[in-house]
Amino acid sequence: MENDRTTTAPSRLRAGFVGAGFMAEVHSRAARAAGVEIAGIASSNPASAARAKDRLGVDRAYASVQDLVQDDKIDVIHVCTPNATHVALAEAALKAGKHVVCEKPLATNVLDATHLVELASTAGTVGTVPFVYRFHPMVREARERIASGQTGRISTIQGSYLQDWLLSRDDDNWRVDAGIGGPSRAFADIGSHLCDLIEFVTGDRISRVGALSRTLFTGRANHKNVQTEDLVSAVFATENGAVGNLLVSQVAPGRKNRLMIEISGSESTLQFDQEAPETLWLGKRTGSQLLVRDPAALSPDAARLSVVPAGHPQGYQDAFNAFVADTYAAISGDIREGLPTFRDGLRAAILTESIIESSNSGQWIDVPGVKQLEGVQQ
Incomplete structure (x- = not known):
């Protein structure tokens, strides 16, 4: 078949x-x-x-x-x-x-x-x-459950993206250099993934942020006067009235690539952990459930991305493969659900600048929308 x-x-x-x-x-x-x-x-x-x-x-x-x-x-x-x-x-x-x-x-x-x-x-x-990370099947399943109303009205969002590859002063990389990597490191590099996932899964937009950032090592093995951040913590509000918090760190011992989102609504809570991408945790007042990826039991969009049968694990490279395949399909005129475009790249740049501004000023910052900054019709 x-x-x-x-x-x-x-x-x-x-x-x-x-x-x-x-x-x-x-x-x-x-x-x-x-x-x-x-x-x-x-x-x-x-x-x-x-x-x-x-x-x-x-x-x-x-x-x-x-x-x-x-x-x-x-x-x-x-x-x-x-x-x-x-x-x-x-x-x-x-x-x-x-x-x-x-x-x-x-x-x-x-x-x-x-x-x-x-x-x-x-x-x-x-x-x-x-x-x-949009292309993990269980991310699509979470998105469908929220869009269909099964989760209820969203009230709170928690998110974190934790790594340890820059944990010590001796750990170094071109990304720490603002001239090569840009004015933000931890947030632009991995926080952008976290915020994209939050907005993609919820269908909501972060509208206000209050952020703190820290640079633990101003000098590393091959770079002096490091000004890019090692970690960021922020609270935020969304356009639809949810409140949330996020933590992004490249100096969290033992965490290799731990991207997690937990979204609570009036009916249930959903949690996705990228280090365990085959499952989605569903929490209700009367009990909880660990939903395992099974194409026969998933929403159509999640099932489309389930390219091997249940019990045969999929991971990061599979998600990347799906992204590239959908990009190539779009080139041939077949636009598929959830493809991240340059506008999503612009959205990440907007959020990054808002986080930097809030951290530098110590103030809440209103996050502009993409439509406010580019004249192209969405």
Whole structure:
């Protein structure tokens, strides 16, 4: 029997990659799973591109990014480079008529993110940002239960995203450098995922924030005068009247990639934990239930993303594969539910600037809407 839940992209698409690090590896696995041709790669220099070509199994290494972007045989460009380079690379690709998958953050400030949204709209091309946690089937199940009213009126939202990879002073990475990674690190890097998931699952928008941030190490192994934050704590209110709190940290011992949201309504509570993505906790006054991923028992959108039978675990790479497959489907005109676009990248930039402003001022900040900042009709 054919598995109608599996999504694949038209084989005629040819993808080009910019960047040769960890995220390029993740993107390449997803592109290959979607059935497209990974036609070329460019990196910071020809030698790096040549090494990545062999490591990732790409057809051709290009001498420069410009050569890759200007090649008429390439249909879609994946931007997998450090944050501060995203805008120029995405802009060049869009102006060359390419579809673009741009790693987050789409841009390190709202102005640049707005520019890319408008440029993609004018070009008539598909632009997506990998907020891939949306593609866990149990996230879609939580979203459907809220949208259908089963959870009742939402009153409170808790969320956290905790990691420990920058726990000590000796831990270092280019992301700590504001000139490369942008003015926010922990929030822009992982807090953006958390807020995207909260807004996607609830169908509501964060409207006001009050935030605190801390930088535990102003000097690290290879970076002095570090100004980007290690952790952020915030309280917030939503447009529909819910209240919530969030905690984001890259210095939480033992937590490797713990993204959790808990949403309470008048009828039940839902909790999703990305480190246990096969289950969704449902709490009621009269008892609780651990709902296990089973395509036969899930809502249609969750079942579509369940590409293997119940009891065969799915995880992060599966979610990434689904995001890339849905991006490629959109390029061919098949727009599927929940695809994160450049507008969602702009939304993340807006939230990031609001968090920074609140933390710096010690004041509550009203979060602008996307429509207030870009003239493109939503």
